[in-house]
Structures are given as C-alpha cells and as structure tokens.
Amino acid sequence: MWALKLKGVPFEYIEEDLFTNKSELLLKSNPVYKKIPVLIHNGKPISESTVILEYIEETWPENPLLPVDPHERAIARFWIKFMEDKIPIMFAFFLSNPGEKQDKAKKDCLEVLRTIEEHGLKEDKKFFGGTNIGLTDLVFGLLAYQWELMEEIVGVKLMEVHSFPRLHTWAENFKSVSVIKENLPDRDRLFARLKGRKEVLVGSSKSH
Amino acid sequence: MEKLKLLGTYTSPFNRRVMWALKLKGVPFEYIEEDLFTNKSELLLKSNPVYKKIPVLIHNGKPISESTVILEYIEETWPENPLLPVDPHERAIARFWIKFMEDKDKAKKDCLEVLRTIEEHGLKEDKKFFGGTNIGLTDLVFGLLAYQWELMEEIVGVKLMEVHSFPRLHTWAENFKSVSVIKENLPDRDRLFARLKGRKEVLVGSSKSH
Numbered sequence: 001m002w003a004l005k006l007k008g009v010p011f012e013y014i015e016e017d018l019f020t021n022k023s024e025l026l027l028k029s030n031p032v033y034k035k036i037p038v039l040i041h042n043g044k045p046i047s048e049s050t051v052i053l054e055y056i057e058e059t060w061p062e063n064p065l066l067p068v069d070p071h072e073r074a075i076a077r078f079w080i081k082f083m084e085d086k087i088p089i090m091f092a093f094f095l096s097n098p099g100e101k102q103d104k105a106k107k108d109c110l111e112v113l114r115t116i117e118e119h120g121l122k123e124d125k126k127f128f129g130g131t132n133i134g135l136t137d138l139v140f141g142l143l144a145y146q147w148e149l150m151e152e153i154v155g156v157k158l159m160e161v162h163s164f165p166r167l168h169t170w171a172e173n174f175k176s177v178s179v180i181k182e183n184l185p186d187r188d189r190l191f192a193r194l195k196g197r198k199e200v201l202v203g204s205s206k207s208h
Numbered sequence: 209m210e211k212l213k214l215l216g217t218y219t220s221p222f223n224r225r226v227m228w229a230l231k232l233k234g235v236p237f238e239y240i241e242e243d244l245f246t247n248k249s250e251l252l253l254k255s256n257p258v259y260k261k262i263p264v265l266i267h268n269g270k271p272i273s274e275s276t277v278i279l280e281y282i283e284e285t286w287p288e289n290p291l292l293p294v295d296p297h298e299r300a301i302a303r304f305w306i307k308f309m310e311d312k313d314k315a316k317k318d319c320l321e322v323l324r325t326i327e328e329h330g331l332k333e334d335k336k337f338f339g340g341t342n343i344g345l346t347d348l349v350f351g352l353l354a355y356q357w358e359l360m361e362e363i364v365g366v367k368l369m370e371v372h373s374f375p376r377l378h379t380w381a382e383n384f385k386s387v388s389v390i391k392e393n394l395p396d397r398d399r400l401f402a403r404l405k406g407r408k409e410v411l412v413g414s415s416k417s418h
Contacts, residue, residue, distance in 0.1 A: 031329060032304075032308065032325055032329050041297070044297045044329065046297065046300040046301075046304070047290070047304055048303075048304050048307050049303050050303075050307065051255060051300050051303040051307060052300070054299075054300070054303060055299070055300040059296050069372075070281055070284050070285050071270045071272065071281070071295070073280075073284065074272040074277050074278070074280070074281040075272075077274075077277040078272070078273055079272050079279050080278065081274050081277060082258070111220055115258055119257060121259050124239050146220070
C-alpha cells in the first residue's frame with residue numbers, strides 16, 4: 001500500500017477475511033498460497049509482497065523506490081531478502097512464552113537487530129538506501145511501528161534505543177515521511193488484533 | 209576490462225545458477241573455489257560479512273551476495289541474452305516461482321507437495337521452459353531438479369520425481385539439459401554423487417546408498 005501511495009497510483013483496496021471466508025477472487029488469484037497480499041492489475045494477479053513491490057517499481061517508475069546504480073540496487077535487494085528471511089525469527093519471539101524457547105528466540109532476535117544496526121544502516125544515511133525512502137525501508141517497516149507493540153505483548157524489550165541508536169533514528173525518519181505517517185494502522189486497534197492473534201495461536205500472553 | 213570474480217563451491221546449486229547465468233550471457237569471469245569447512249578465505253569473509261556464505265560475485269571490487277540478488281544484478285548489468293521476460297506481469301510470474309523455490313530450499317518439507325505444485329501450476333503443456341520458448345532465470349533457479357535431484361533421491365533411497373507422476377517436470381528437465389551452455393556446465397555426475405554422499409554422511413552419519 002505504501003509503495004502505491006508513494007507513487008501516487010490509485011487503487012481499490014479489498015479487505016480479506018482470511019480465517020473464516022477467503023474470497024473466490026483471492027483463491028483464484030493466488031491458487032498456490034491462497035494468501036494476501038495480491039495485486040490485480042487489469043485482471044492479471046501478482047502474489048508475494050516482494051514480487052509485487054518489484055512489479056510496482058517497474059510499472060510506475062515515477063518516484064523511484066530503488067537506486068539507479070546496479071550495485072546499490074543489489075544491496076537494497078540483499079537487505080529486502082534478509083528481512084524476508086528473518087521474519088519467522090521475529091514472529092517466533094512474538095509467539096513465545098517464558099522459558100527456554102523464549103530465551104533462544106530473544107537471542108536470535110537480538111542477533112538480527114544487531115546485524116541490521118551494524119551492517120544495514122549507515123551513520124550518514126537517513127534511510128536504508130540513502131536520502132530517500134525506498135523499497136528496503138518499506139520491507140523493514142514493521143520494525144518502525146509494530147515491533148514495540150509486539151515487545152509489549154511479550155513483556156520483553158529488545159530494541160532499546162541505547163543499544164540500537166541507528167535503528168531508532170531510522171524508525172523516526174521512516175514514520176515522518178508523510179505517506180507513511182498517514183498510512184500507519186491505528187495503534188490501539190493493531191495492539192488488540194496482535195494480542196488476540198497471539199492468544200488464538202498460543203493461548204496466553206504477558207500483557208494485562 | 210571489467211574485473212569479475214565468483215566465489216563458490218563445486219557442489220552448490222546456488223553457485224551453479226550464477227555460473228550458468230554468466231555463461232548464458234557470455235560474460236567472462238574468474239572462478240574461485242572456496243573451502244567452506246576448514247578455511248574460508250579472507251576475501252569471502254570481507255565480501256559477505258553478514259552470512260559468510262557463497263556464492264559471492266565481486267564486480268570491480270564491489271561484492272554482491274545471495275544468489276537471487278546476484279542473478280537480478282547480472283540481468284540488469286548485462287542485458288544481452290535476457291533471462292527475464294520483457295512484459296512486467298510475466299516478470300512478476302518468473303519472480304514468484306523463483307521465490308517459491310527459494311522458500312522451499314529452506315523449508316525442505318513435504319517434497320512431493322512441492323513437486324506437485326510445480327507440475328500443476330508452474331509448468332505449462334505448451335511451454336518448453338518456465339517462461340516460454342527460451343531459458344530464463346527461473347529455469348536456472350530450478351536447475352537442481354534437472355540434474356542433482358535424482359542423485360539425492362538415489363542417496364536417500366527414495367524416488368519421488370517419477371516420470372509418470374511428473375511428466376511436465378521430466379520434459380522440462382530434458383529441455384533444460386539440452387541447452388548447450390547448461391549441457392557443457394553440469395557438474396560431473398560421479399564426482400557430484402560422491403560429494404553429496406560424503407556431505408550427507410558428515411551431516412547425518414548415514415546414507416541408504418551402497
């Protein structure tokens with residue numbers, strides 16, 4: 001959604017009910033995974049968020065979200081893939097309950113955050129790619145607004161500002177981009193849904 | 209002359225995808241075999257500090273890691289003999305299947321389901337390759353199914369990709385292996401078999417093959 005809005009591309013948004021009633025359109029458009037998001041352009045469906053982002057970038061080149069230089073593009077894609085690969089680790093932490101598994105999940109998450117802090121972000125760069133927001137920032141977006149809610153639900157704070165100054169600065173920069181600021185989910189609503197999701201999936205949470 | 213180095217290992221299918229792409233485009237490069245178990249080179253550690261893995265492509269001193277990221281870089285930097293379709297939607301479909309295979313490389317569960325999905329949704333009756341009449345990046349990423357998979361099945365002692373169950377996959381594998389660049393750049397069968405068998409013994413301590 002952010003990518004389309006950053007490029008000023010109008011679209012129709014359809015909210016799917018994934019748990020009780022996936023629409024016919026969704027099942028027909030993504031027969032392999034039956035998951036969202038799915039972008040349908042002139043009747044042709046595209047699935048997988050990173051594939052959709054590349055498609056959007058190619059089809060609407062105005063307000064580019066990838067660098068021009070091929071090596072810089074490769075670096076952007078490297079970090080996009082990194083975050084995609086680490087999302088299960090972040091969610092394993094979110095779904096964990098106190099105990100050995102949570103200790104391991106904490107350790108894995110801290111390592112991910114440390115790698116991003118040390119290798120992904122640069123002192124002099126506002127965003128992952130430089131001075132302008134790009135696809136990589138969109139893919140890391142959840143760290144800027146959703147992550148602290150997840151930490152609150154688990155009852156464990158990992159992304160402390162003194163340990164991860166670059167990540168915190170990046171998060172502030174990210175959220176101050178007007179398209180992002182205007183298109184963040186409502187905090188309380190998101191918190192309630194995440195808490196509910198954890199309860200359904202693992203049966204308990206630390207938050208009261 | 210542009211300096212191009214590829215750090216890889218003989219048995220890695222991730223490395224092989226990159227080699228095929230460079231050769232299909234006729235791009236010369238220097239190949240450096242890495243010893244991942246006992247002695248990773250300084251160059252590898254410096255070029256891929258996040259993962260310390262191969263393949264790594266180093267172009268004019270700048271390193272690129274992650275095989276699919278390298279493939280996109282190669283496609284953009286050397287557009288001759290294109291390996292992605294021109295049409296954006298077709299490109300999106302190619303990338304969807306590349307991501308599918310990447311996810312399955314990691315998951316390694318329920319192989320039959322994976323093969324079935326590829327057979328039913330990924331391949332089309334009238335298409336020689338994943339993208340159509342010409343070989344493309346998607347075919348390179350699925351490459352291991354065409355030559356390495358049967359060796360792995362032999363080592364495990366279980367045949368999954370039977371021709372009567374997966375006729376399209378078998379036809380695709382034949383088409384893939386008959387492309388001259390691929391045919392000339394497949395690892396030696398016996399050598400690959402020995403290495404895979406050895407790898408399994410080191411990792412899990414046994415194999416079904418005698």
